[in-house]
Amino acid sequence: MKKITFILLIALISGSAFAQNGASATGSAIVNAEVVSPIAITPVTNLDFGRLIGNEAGGVVTVLASSAGTRTSTNDDVLALTGNAPAAAKFNVIAATDYTYSISLSSTNELTSEATGAVAMPVTFVHNLKDTGNAGNGSTPIELFVGGALTVNSGQAEGTYAGEVSVTVTYE
Numbered sequence: 718m719k720k721i722t723f724i725l726l727i728a729l730i731s732g733s734a735f736a737q738n739g740a741s742a743t744g745s746a747i748v749n750a751e752v753v754s755p756i757a758i759t760p761v762t763n764l765d766f767g768r769l770i771g772n773e774a775g776g777v778v779t780v781l782a783s784s785a786g787t788r789t790s791t792n793d794d795v796l797a798l799t800g801n802a803p804a805a806a807k808f809n810v811i812a813a814t815d816y817t818y819s820i821s822l823s824s825t826n827e828l829t830s831e832a833t834g835a836v837a838m839p840v841t842f843v844h845n846l847k848d849t850g851n852a853g854n855g856s857t858p859i860e861l862f863v864g865g866a867l868t869v870n871s872g873q874a875e876g877t878y879a880g881e882v883s884v885t886v887t888y889e
Contacts, residue, residue, distance in 0.1 A: 753813035756853070758886050761807040764842075764863055768800030771873030780805055782845040782864035795869050805845075806863040810886050812853025819849040822863065823883040832876025840867045842882050849889060861886075 766778050767788055776792030780803050788803035790796050812818050822844060827837040842865040851859070863882055 753816060753888075754811070754855075756813075756818055756886050756888055757811045758861070758884060759809045759811075759858075761809055762804055764806035764865060764882060765801055765804045766865075766867050767803035768797035769869055769873070770795050770797050771869065771875060773872050775869045775871040775873065777866050777868050779866045780864040782843050782862040784860070784862065786862075786864065806882060808861040808863070808884055809858035810851075810861050811856060811858055812851075812886070812888070814853055814855040816853045817849070817889045818851050818853060818886050819889055820844055820846055820851065820861065821848070821885045821887075823881075826880050826882065828867065828878035828880040830874065830876035830878045832874050835874040835876050835878070836870050838867055838869060838873065838878055840865050840880060844884070 764780065765786075766780055769778060772792075772794050774792050774794060776790050776795045778788060778790045778795060781787045781789075782805050784805070784807070786802075786804040788796065810818070822842045825839060825841050827839050829835070829837045842863055844864075845862040846859075853859075861884065863884060865882070
């Protein structure tokens with residue numbers, strides 16, 4: 718009887734030991750990380766609608782988002798022929814090679830003046846690249862041009878008007 722009890726006791730202890738070994742397991746995985754250069758944007762030139770005439774008809778003046786910065790208007794009488802040349806804003810974007818990024822602009826804005834009786838002129842901005850899916854080119858800058866459509870109000874008051882366009886580039 719003592720042998721049977723002893724054998725049962727050994728079997729119980731052995732069984733418990735084997736059960737404990739099967740109750741846990743360990744695995745491992747490789748851990749990786751890739752660091753890419755931060756995305757950067759640098760302003761090069763400002764957006765300039767040029768010199769305008771505040772006539773009674775008013776109109777919408779557009780500067781194309783291109784290196785030429787071509788200016789057109791719904792009313793050519795608001796376009797002065799002399800003075801500062803119209804130009805699109807230019808930015809240089811640097812993003813890691815083969816990584817895509819998106820571009821967003823302040824959707825609408827306005828140009829204001831401190832001149833007495835001056836009414837703000839609304840402006841809508843556009844750019845020459847895609848809103849999403851732009852591919853980085855490493856250390857070679859990608860040119861981003863920003864143009865827009867400026868509404869010159871009827872009888873726009875004389876003065877210097879200014880505003881700001883905000884451009885954000887973000888890795889996707």
